Amino acid sequence: MENNMAFTIPAWVPEGAQRYLAHTETGQSIRDIARSAGCHASTILRQIRRIEMRRDDPLVDAALQSLAEEHFSVNDASDRTVSAFSHNSHVEKEEFNHEALRVLRRLCETGSVLAVAEEMNKAVVVRDTGEAAATRTAVVDSRIAQALALKDWISCDNPGRISRYRITSAGRTALSQLMADFENQARSRNEHGMAEAPSSFHGAPSHATTNRAHPERPRRMRYSAAESPLIALARRRDRDGKPFLDEALVGAGERLREDFELAQIGPQVAQNWDHFLTAGGRGSFGSGDTGNRGSSEARDRVERALSDLGPGLSDVALRCCCYLEGLELAEKRMGWSARSGKIVLRIALQRLKRHYQDQEERSRMIG
Structure with a gap:
């Protein structure tokens, strides 16, 4: 059991998936995991069963398989697959959040779905207006798509050769939280005299303007910030x-x-x-x-x-x-x-x- 402490896992991985991998990949018992987490064993059991049932989803299954190979492999570290993100936990989470914000914002547009084809390393967000051919609005790395599915931010009702995913209520909630976090970061930089500092493309888009009555308060735009x-x-x-x-x-x-x-x-x-x-x-x-x-x-x-x-x-x-x-x-x-x-x-x-x-x-x- 001591060797299990050597395994690390990305910060974006949901708690239930972490416990599932700890049980299936390292052999930890449900009671040991519950003892470490400070909760009842039945709670861990329900989480593990829920993750196992979700493995019918191709993105969820691929995400768990990749995490197992990259972070729980018994082979030498030099032989492990390189992660799509930095090994620095903070940088890793920031990069994932930037990509999640970009993709979820597109999926909130009317008629948008994330299309994933088997054995393809890229997915696409397409928007169907019903009047013409679908319009491609974003290209998504398959690893990002897997992470979004594992976090239950997107879901597919009918997986197949080409699976179509839609944003879930949890995904919409996460999008609102991500936008709020990036707004707070931008406001914090401005308050510390960094308003003119360069900002990267991946930063949150500006979707608030100044309230004329209260210049210090942001005012919501008339259109949806997610569109x-x-x-x-x-x-x-x-x-x-x-x-x-x-x-x-x-x-x-x-x-x-x-x-x-x-x-x-x-x-x-x-x-x-x-x-x-x-x-x-x-x-x-x-x-x-x-x-x-x-x-x-x-x-x-x-x-x-x-x-x-x-x-x-x-x-x-x-x-x-x-x-x-x-x-x-x-x-x-x-x-x-x-x-x-x-x-x-x-x-x-x-x-x-x-x-x-x-x-x-x-x-x-x-x-």
């Missing part, structure tokens, strides 16, 4: 009853967002997009090269799209499509009058749509 501003605008109607943003315009914005997220995949976040912001500013992503070809190609596509939009239009596209800033916050940062942002954003999306059409036409001519 893209484009989705909220697409639900609005013009005077003639047509959607303010049609599916093609939303698709153009989502395509920019997808490339933007792909550009961040790599050993480190490397790109600085601040030179496209004509007013205000955001923290940089740092410097360096990821060395990832896929990330580099996506970064080039984003660069070409923003360059084609030009000053002003690239600013609002970057803020609203990529940073997911609300229109009120974007208007305030760029010094625009109230309610003018949605008009400029629609113009930007129209230009962006034309840019992608031109790119496709050039590709056909080259081919």
